[in-house]
Amino acid sequence: MKSPLLQSLKLILVVLWLSPTAWALDFNRYHDQDEIAAFLRTEALNNPELVHFEILGKSAQGREISIVAITKNLSRDAPAIYFNGTHHGNERASTEAVLAVIDYLVRGQNNSSIDRLLRRYRIILQPMVNPDGHALNLRTDSRGIDPNRDYATPNKPEKEAFQLVETRLVRDLMIKEKVVASAAFHSGLEAVLWPWCHTPTLSQHDPVFRTLAASVAKTMQVNRTSQSFYDYQTDGEYIDFAYMRHGTYALTFEVAQEATPMPNHLDAVVRRAVRGSMSFLKAVDEVLSTPQARFPAIVGDGQASL
Numbered sequence: 001m002k003s004p005l006l007q008s009l010k011l012i013l014v015v016l017w018l019s020p021t022a023w024a025l026d027f028n029r030y031h032d033q034d035e036i037a038a039f040l041r042t043e044a045l046n047n048p049e050l051v052h053f054e055i056l057g058k059s060a061q062g063r064e065i066s067i068v069a070i071t072k073n074l075s076r077d078a079p080a081i082y083f084n085g086t087h088h089g090n091e092r093a094s095t096e097a098v099l100a101v102i103d104y105l106v107r108g109q110n111n112s113s114i115d116r117l118l119r120r121y122r123i124i125l126q127p128m129v130n131p132d133g134h135a136l137n138l139r140t141d142s143r144g145i146d147p148n149r150d151y152a153t154p155n156k157p158e159k160e161a162f163q164l165v166e167t168r169l170v171r172d173l174m175i176k177e178k179v180v181a182s183a184a185f186h187s188g189l190e191a192v193l194w195p196w197c198h199t200p201t202l203s204q205h206d207p208v209f210r211t212l213a214a215s216v217a218k219t220m221q222v223n224r225t226s227q228s229f230y231d232y233q234t235d236g237e238y239i240d241f242a243y244m245r246h247g248t249y250a251l252t253f254e255v256a257q258e259a260t261p262m263p264n265h266l267d268a269v270v271r272r273a274v275r276g277s278m279s280f281l282k283a284v285d286e287v288l289s290t291p292q293a294r295f296p297a298i299v300g301d302g303q304a305s306l
């Protein structure tokens with residue numbers, strides 16, 4: 001029989017591991033793009049072996065679009081796990097969530113669980129897919145196009161997709177990196193969603209998606225998990241693209257009921273997002289370590305079988 005004391009101790013240790021303590025950033029307010037750019041550069045400068053800063057390109061209005069790759073694995077072929085925020089510019093909590101994950105991984109780089117993940121994977125983090133929307137507080141880009149409907153997906157052909165430079169940069173990043181798993185942060189709902197978005201048909205990897213989503217939802221204390229279609233139907237979403245084209249285990253993390261929660265709620269929101277992200281990383285690692293459930297099979301012309 002398990003001792004209740006031991007059980008409680010174990011729970012406390014898990015909670016401690018999952019509770020970020022000291023932040024480099026103050027999450028009682030939202031950060032502007034100059035502060036975000038400075039943060040990414042400072043983390044790279046202060047941790048040159050660990051944090052690799054890269055400018056992917058510029059938005060339609062000329063704003064910087066950048067990532068950091070955090071890893072202790074020097075191989076360019078190391079599998080990547082990719083987090084992005086603010087497809088929707090008014091969902092500013094999603095950018096702060098990505099910043100918090102960066103902050104947490106860097107501060108915890110010597111924690112044994114994080115160290116293990118960093119030795120295996122390149123963890124790529126993009127705070128803003130859509131910096132123009134972020135600056136203008138718009139869901140869409142500056143011309144009114146929704147970036148998260150602009151990807152090639154099973155019922156949105158390539159020639160109708162990638163109208164936006166912002167989504168083309170994501171597309172090109174995914175070609176360059178071997179992205180085995182990915183989470184797109186959004187806000188305006190509390191839920192964990194997975195492909196398909198465009199059809200009620202279950203994907204070939206539905207059991208894996210359910211396992212990953214359940215572990216994230218548990219640590220984020222979110223009740224709602226579902227195939228994205230059952231949230232609502234869409235064509236051209238990032239997660240359908242990433243799964244279809246690259247066989248990536250791509251999920252949507254909806255991290256807050258409001259798109260832009262009050263600043264005094266932000267710290268709690270990003271802590272949940274960090275807990276969810278850490279459990280996602282661990283769950284992905286477990287899935288990929290299981291021989292029968294490795295990287296999804298890609299068939300034919302690079303499309304995961306439907």
Ligand SMILES: [Zn+2]
Pocket residue numbers: 087088091186187
């Ligand atoms: Zn969104």
